Amino acid sequence: MPSPADRRYSKEHEWVRVDGDSGTVGITDYAQDQLGDIVFVELPAAGTAVKYMEKFGEIESVKAVSELFSPVSGEVTETNGALRDNPQYVNDSPYDEGWMAKVRLDDASELDKLMTAAQYDDYIQGLS
Amino acid sequence: MAQADANLLRTALHEEHLRLGARLVPFAGYEMPVQYAGVIEEHTAVRERAGMFDVSHMGRYLVLGPDAARFLAHICTWDMTRLAPGEGHYAAACREDGGILDDVYVFAIPPAPGGASPAPTRYLIVVNAANAPKMKAWMEGRIGGFEAELVDWHASSVMIAVQGPAALATLDGVLGREFVRSLKPRRCGETEWRGQTVFASRTGYTGEDGLELVTNADLGPALWRTLLDAAVTPCGLGARDTLRLEAALLLYGNDMDEETNPFEVGLDWVVTLDDGADFIGRTALEHIAPAGTGRTLVCVKAEDRGIMRAHCDIFRSGERVGTITSGGYSPTLGVSIGMGFVPPDLAAEGSELTVDVRGKELPVRVVPRPFYKRPKKEKA
Numbered sequence: 001m002p003s004p005a006d007r008r009y010s011k012e013h014e015w016v017r018v019d020g021d022s023g024t025v026g027i028t029d030y031a032q033d034q035l036g037d038i039v040f041v042e043l044p045a046a047g048t049a050v051k052y053m054e055k056f057g058e059i060e061s062v063k064a065v066s067e068l069f070s071p072v073s074g075e076v077t078e079t080n081g082a083l084r085d086n087p088q089y090v091n092d093s094p095y096d097e098g099w100m101a102k103v104r105l106d107d108a109s110e111l112d113k114l115m116t117a118a119q120y121d122d123y124i125q126g127l128s
Numbered sequence: 129m130a131q132a133d134a135n136l137l138r139t140a141l142h143e144e145h146l147r148l149g150a151r152l153v154p155f156a157g158y159e160m161p162v163q164y165a166g167v168i169e170e171h172t173a174v175r176e177r178a179g180m181f182d183v184s185h186m187g188r189y190l191v192l193g194p195d196a197a198r199f200l201a202h203i204c205t206w207d208m209t210r211l212a213p214g215e216g217h218y219a220a221a222c223r224e225d226g227g228i229l230d231d232v233y234v235f236a237i238p239p240a241p242g243g244a245s246p247a248p249t250r251y252l253i254v255v256n257a258a259n260a261p262k263m264k265a266w267m268e269g270r271i272g273g274f275e276a277e278l279v280d281w282h283a284s285s286v287m288i289a290v291q292g293p294a295a296l297a298t299l300d301g302v303l304g305r306e307f308v309r310s311l312k313p314r315r316c317g318e319t320e321w322r323g324q325t326v327f328a329s330r331t332g333y334t335g336e337d338g339l340e341l342v343t344n345a346d347l348g349p350a351l352w353r354t355l356l357d358a359a360v361t362p363c364g365l366g367a368r369d370t371l372r373l374e375a376a377l378l379l380y381g382n383d384m385d386e387e388t389n390p391f392e393v394g395l396d397w398v399v400t401l402d403d404g405a406d407f408i409g410r411t412a413l414e415h416i417a418p419a420g421t422g423r424t425l426v427c428v429k430a431e432d433r434g435i436m437r438a439h440c441d442i443f444r445s446g447e448r449v450g451t452i453t454s455g456g457y458s459p460t461l462g463v464s465i466g467m468g469f470v471p472p473d474l475a476a477e478g479s480e481l482t483v484d485v486r487g488k489e490l491p492v493r494v495v496p497r498p499f500y501k502r503p504k505k506e507k508a
Contacts, residue, residue: 036163036166036167036366037166037167037168037169037459039435039457040433040434040435040457042434058486060435060457062167062168062366062370062456062457062459063162063167063366064437065435065437065486084433
């Protein structure tokens with residue numbers, strides 16, 4: 001299935017969907033599939049400053065822990081509290097219910113450094 | 129995705145794993161399935177119904193000859209001359225200094241019933257996959273003084289573990305109820321299936337009831353598919369690890385190694401010091417036994433969110449007191465669980481400790497072993 005076209009993608013398999021000056025961040029379907037059953041997601045508190053492609057959280061699957069990298073710089077305004085009790089949303093619905101954080105964007109031009117859906121689909125094709 | 133690695137060995141069930149869409153990973157020199165549908169789904173299948181694992185990567189050696197039992201008693205901490213035909217027992221194999229070379233299972237394969245003259249008992253020793261080359265060389269180096277022969281059965285056979293509350297009932301329909309029900313816990317036997325011999329033992333590594341089957345490699349795929357058709361869920365190494373951790377079963381390389389002695393990891397029950405069996409490491413273990421050990425393996429359960437993993441440090445009041453040897457998420461309990469070494473005075477049930485999970489303190493508590501015990505079957 002092609003990745004949703006309404007957002008941008010990082011090489012670390014995060015996506016960001018922009019609405020005004022806010023970007024909603026999550027991980028891709030490819031990432032959740034690679035990680036396997038996700039059992040714990042650790043996200044920064046609202047108010048935390050995050051930087052483009054720097055670590056902003058951790059995601060634990062049954063198998064291992066992985067780092068989350070922010071695809072954009074800015075301030076976290078909200079995190080998905082539902083993941084606390086339902087981390088499996090990331091597996092079941094990575095582009096919707098499994099969203100992770102909303103970030104007020106510092107620099108919208110960073111989005112140009114990210115891949116489009118079509119570019120990302122080509123990218124993961126090359127990984128398999 | 130997993131790249132094909134020409135140096136990795138494949139089991140006789142490799143094509144079955146590919147057909148089922150398994151994710152394959154390198155493990156102990158083999159290309160093995162880590163998961164098919166998903167670790168939690170497979171874990172749950174074993175806890176609630178029946179699952180099967182390709183464990184053909186585990187080393188299997190037949191020990192034959194009049195001195196077979198004496199040889200095995202020489203290399204194992206438990207006195208294998210005590211095994212009656214049809215019995216099996218777990219043990220450690222130790223270095224002279226008592227360090228654990230491997231943990232093994234030995235079976236005395238009963239002679240086929242109805243044979244004109246009963247053949248001498250054959251023995252099967254099952255060793256860890258990662259230790260198989262080491263153990264084979266070690267055993268070959270020590271069998272010389274015995275009238276016994278070591279036959280490598282590793283590559284020419286498959287081993288399939290069928291585990292779960294519905295495992296025996298399912299196997300009734302495949303291997304025959306009379307045979308399956310004749311096997312009491314830790315007992316073994318052989319039967320025929322499609323004209324070939326199948327070895328079966330009432331053992332496993334999941335905390336559930338079930339059998340482990342060994343048969344010729346060429347029969348493996350047919351047996352695997354028959355079990356699949358009987359609704360047994362294929363399970364990978366991922367679920368094997370979460371299941372064994374919940375059952376607090378030790379994993380060589382994590383919870384013990386050559387620098388670990390059996391008493392430190394609760395394996396006192398597989399060390400027979402109460403008779404004359406002269407096994408390698410006995411002298412050292414006789415000295416260690418009364419002195420006690422400086423560390424002991426405990427089960428700990430997280431009191432908060434966060435997942436402890438192997439190599440995380442254990443603290444008590446800010447002081448480092450030990451290390452987690454196995455850790456992860458328990459699908460059955462819904463929290464993180466682990467095993468690790470602590471000083472004996474901190475090993476009591478209820479002992480409150482913290483585990484450093486990448487810089488964060490995770491509060492944990494020592495709990496009874498195992499984490500999970502299968503419900504007792506109701507009397508029929």
